[in-house]
Amino acid sequence: MKDKNNIKLDITSLIGGGGGEEGESSSSSSSSSNNNSVNSSISTIDTIKIGSHRDIKGDELFNLLEISRVPREDDIFVKEFGLKSIGTIGGICLLIGNITGPGMVNISYEFQQGGWILTTLGYILMLTLSSLAGLFIIESMSTIPGNSRFQLRVEFTMICRFYFGKWGYILSQFFINASLQITNIASIIICSQVMDSIIIFIFKKTCGVSFSEGWVCVSHENANTSPFSGTMFFTIGYLSIIAVIVPLGFMNLNDNIKIQTACVIIMFIIVTSWLIIFILLGLDASNLPPIGSINGISQILGNSMFNYAFITTVPSWVNESKPNVNLKKSIWVSSSISTCIFILIGVFGGLAFSNMSSTSDILSLINASSKSNIFSKFSVYFFPFIVLASSIPVFSIIVRYNLTQNRLMHPRYANFIAILLPWIIVIPFQTGDWLNKISNYSSLFFNSVANFIIPFALYLKSIQFKHRNHISNDQKLILQELSFETIDWAENDFIQTHFKSLTHVPKKYSKRIAQISLIILSITIPIVIITNFYFNN
Known part of the structure; x- marks a missing residue:
């Protein structure tokens, strides 16, 4: 020896x-x-x-390293994470559901204002950058020793801890979880308001408890915000979505896949009905200029970036994907299908409606069109609920995963912060739109850092790790902790070699692509935030 x-x-x-x-x-x-x-x-x-x-x-x-593959004998701990049971279709639907969202209803207006040429190029650019970010973070996961075929359970923030160290781990916890929670807060507000509108549409009125007036009922909708005018303690719509969504947050990611798949199928049906209505209304080329106004052009990247904030869900999806899932193809297929949906809605909607205003969206325009019918009215009401409500439990689960891995927080407290806290925060703000506006700006900042800056930085750090001459004590302890927390050691049998983001590109060029992307995003993101704030005010 x-x-x-x-x-x-x-x-x-x-x-x-x-x-x-x-x-x-x-x-x-x-x-x-x-x-x-x-x-x-x-x-x-x-x-x-x-x-x-x-x-x-x-x-x-x-x-x-004398690391054991035997997880802790702790039933409560085992229940914190899901097993590798997400198949290819389920994974693609999960990613599509996280890419397509409320931004879809304003895409036609964006195409009219920015022009179809530059707006299309903007979406293709974000398709490329977001897909690369997703692939690079997957490769960073596989670079962790013992995880070449994704045997270990490694959440987003733990990847950051392994490569960035203690302070990088703390900052990543803040940015990643803040981006998810802020998005959830905005989604809960919109879902609550939409559900009250649905109740009025079906039952002709909805009720709730006001802080100043007590029990109140309303029978008329508000096109922009809640049907209620006062500050509400709770409404029937708010309680209804709590009953439907909150229990899903206590489940694991793999347990939610059937719901995600169903919501994506419904979304496809609704989008198809929209395209048919656009064609029936008539398509006029004069409604959609090739190059738009300065105002519209300045907001192209910000609007498109907001729609591709799905990378924070990628590590958890990889951890619970079946061993035969082609991760690389799933990323590209999901982002490509979503981009096609964005462009189709943007172009056909822009051709069908003339002189769209900043306050108009596809939902209100379809509802007011001459081709509106009972199905289109249902799609107008249920679309925001379908695309937003399905993502709330997913983001809550991922926040919980990040908080509980490495025993950072007891499951009881992690569940409270990840699942219940957003619902409590929105209580005084259910009927207003100013908190939603603040959420949009803060979401743009946190989402851009968490979904674009951090993944590219992680990939560059993983390359440095390959060339280092030691594994630190802290990294050894991390690997031990990851082995304890891994309850499903199934390996991705589709991967026969070390996972590589860009198969036919030499590693040195992949590094340069990551560096260029990081530089572009570091310059673009501040400009996007400033221009969105300036032109929206």
Whole structure:
């Protein structure tokens, strides 16, 4: 047996990338009995040195670090995370549901104001950047030793802790969870208002408890905000969506997939009905200029970026995907289908309606059109509820995952913050729109950092990690904690080599693409925030 001071590990083998830019095959098999002797010899080593002479298979690192693959015997803990049961269709529907959202109703106006050429290019650009961000964060996950085929349970914030360290972990917890929670707060407000409108549409009135007037009922809708004018403690619409949505937040991500799939199917049906109505109304090329106004052009990237804020859900989706899911294709298919939907609604809606105002959206225009019917009216009412309500439990679950992994917070407190706190915050603001406006600006800031800046920065740090000559004590402890928290060790059998974001692009060019993307986003995001604030005011 070799002396422990002479033992050196090949980092590219440890992370499954062995031998070159293109990546080599990584093994997920258990180490042999010979490696058990290595375990005992290095058990006292504080920092594991990494060289280039000892070829160790990827998952043998767990033996070298004396890490067990046995999860904690804790029933409560086991229930915190889902198993690898999300298939290809379910995963694609989950991602599409997180990409398509409330921004869809204003896309036709954006195309008219910005012009169809530049707006289309803006959406294609964000399609590319968001897909790359998703793929790069997946590759960063696979670079973590022992996770070459996604055997470990690694949430977004834990990836940040592994590569960024303690302070990066704290900042990432703040930005990632804030972006998800702010989006949920805005969604809850809109869903509550829409549900009250649905109740009026069906039952001719809705009721609630006002802070100043007590029990009140209304029978008329408000086109922009809640049907109620006063500050409400609760409304029937608010209580209705609590009863439907909150229980879903206590479930795991894989348990919500059937609901996500159903909502995406309904969304496809509604969008198809819209396109038919657009065609029946008549398409006029003069309604949609190729190049729009300065005001419209300045807001193209901000509007399109808002629609592609789905990357925060990617690590949790990867953790619970079945071992035969093609992750790379799922990312590209989801983002491409969503982009096609955006462009179709933008172009056909822009051609069908003339001189759209900043306060108009597809829902109100369809409802007021001559081709409106009972189905279109139902789609107008249910579309915001379908696209928003389905995403609220997903974001709550991901916040809970981030807060409970590494035992950062007890499940009881994590559930309160992730699931219940947003519903409490919105109570005094159910009938107003100013909190929603604030949420939009803060969401733009937090979402852009969490969904675009952090993933590219993580990828660049993962490349640096490959070239380092040691694994720190903190990273060793992280790997131990991840092994305890992994309750499903199934490996992605579709991946025969180390996961590579851009298969036919050399690693050095992938790095440059990430660096250029990060620079572009670092310049663009502040401009987007400033222009949105300036022109909207």
